[in-house]
Amino acid sequence: MPDLLLGGIVLLGACVQxxxxxxxxxxxxxxxxxxxxxxxxxxxxxxxxxxISVVGLAVGWRRVRLKAMVPLCVAAVCTVPAGTWVARWLPEPVLMVCMGALVTLAVVLVMRGTRVAVLRGGAGAVTAGAVGGFMNSAAGVGGPPMSLYAVNAEWPVREFVPSAQFYGVVVNAVSVASNGAPRLSTPVWSLAIGAMAAGALIGRQLAGRVPEQRARLLVLLLALAGGVSTLGKGLWGL
Structure with missing residues (x-):
């Protein structure tokens, strides 16, 4: 049952991505x-x-804002080790509280489309990348700072998506190198890979049928529920 639940989570995540x-x-x-x-x-x-970012980038790499990606990615790479260190040394309940709080805060900020002066220009790119790299290796959610930077820079969606995928490839590769690969059995790895493929197929089929704004709202509401649940479990553990 836990393995099937894991497969379902990966499938849902791949589908919404x-x-x-x-x-x-x-x-x-x-x-x-x-x-x-x-x-x-x-x-x-x-x-x-x-x-997932590698596969998506194979299609839209021509629209990546490479100039803007340099400070974002360099800053993120520099802070990934700090996120790994924090995640290894914090007690599990405290880490879950931090993760839940980070996810919840990130979702709220993205939903509000928050405009932040510090996330503009070159300094904004460095700030967003540094925070994103730390959050990605410590809590697995490095995308929201990048999203907030793009909102403040007024990037069009057609350029944001491939640029975010480029950022995802770099930051996740460095995070895996820093944290190590997950210790899963071969059948569970196979299940996860199959779930990613199935989620991609389902997501592509639904892409033209579900309004983008409604789909994004659903994603954020699911993420908010997950963040609050993780926060609650961490607080209970304390």
Whole structure:
């Protein structure tokens, strides 16, 4: 049953990622953390999100804002080790409280489309990348700072999605190198890979039928519920 539940979580995350261009980590990380624990849940999410970003980038790489990606990615790479260190040394209940709080805060900020002066220009790119790298390796959710930077920079969706995928490839690869690969059996790995493929197919089929705004709202509501649940479990453990 836990293995099937894991497969369902990965399938749902992959589906919403292909459906909306975002959301795998926000949807999947809280559930994976509850199922596998903070460390294994985060590194599995890093692996899956990175793989999905690679596939998506193969289609839209020409629209990546490479100039803007340099400070974002360099800053993120520099802070990934700090996130790994924090995740290894914090007690599990405290780490779950931090993860739940980060996910919940990130979702609220993205839903509000918050405009932040510090996230503009070159300094904004460095700030967003640094915070995103830390959050990605510590909590598995490095996308929201990148999303907030794009909102403040007024990027069009057609350029944001491939740029976010490029960022996802780099940051998740470095996070996996820093955290290590998840310790899963071969059957569970096979199930996760199959779930990613199935989720991608379902997401592509639904992409033209579900309004983008409604799909994004659903993703954020699922992520908010997961973040609050993780926060609650961590507080209970304390």
């Amino acid at each position: 292909w459906l909306t261009g975002m959301g795998f980590a926000l949807v999947a990380v809280p559930a994976l953390v509850l199922l596998l624990g903070p460390t294994q849940g985060v590194v599995l999410a890093n692996c899956a999100a990175g793989a």
